[in-house]
Amino acid sequence: MIKINLSPILMGGRLEVSVRGFELTVCCEVFDFTPLKKGYELSAADIGSELFAGPAVMSGDGDLEVTLLLPYSDPDAPMCVRFPEPIFVTADGPVEIPKEIPAEQTIER
Structure with a gap:
C-alpha cells in the first residue's frame, strides 16, 4: 500500500x-521506491524533486508513505483541495x- x-x-x-508497485509517476517523472527497505526513509532532498514536500518512508510493514505538493490557483478552492485527506x-x-x-460543480460553456 x-x-x-x-x-x-x-x-x-x-x-x-x-x-x-512502489514506482510513482508524478507529473511525468518516474520515482522508483522499490529499493527502499522496510523501516528506512529517503529524504526529500535525496529524492531530488520539488514535487515532494517530505521524505519517502517505508514502514516496517512494507507500506510506503510520501508527501506531494498539491498546487491550486484559486484561494476559494473547495475544502478537499485546501485540506485534503490522505490517499x-x-x-x-x-x-x-x-x-x-469538483465534478458536480463543473461549469459548461
Whole structure:
C-alpha cells in the first residue's frame, strides 16, 4: 500500500500521479521506491524533486508513505483541495487527486 499525503500550495500547476508497485509517476517523472527497505526513509532532498514536500518512508510493514505538493490557483478552492485527506493506494494505475472544481460543480460553456 502507498499512503500519499498532500501538501496544498497556492500556485499554478496540476498534480498528476500514477502508481505501479512502489514506482510513482508524478507529473511525468518516474520515482522508483522499490529499493527502499522496510523501516528506512529517503529524504526529500535525496529524492531530488520539488514535487515532494517530505521524505519517502517505508514502514516496517512494507507500506510506503510520501508527501506531494498539491498546487491550486484559486484561494476559494473547495475544502478537499485546501485540506485534503490522505490517499491510500492499493492498486496500480492513475491516482485520483482532488480538483479545484469538483465534478458536480463543473461549469459548461
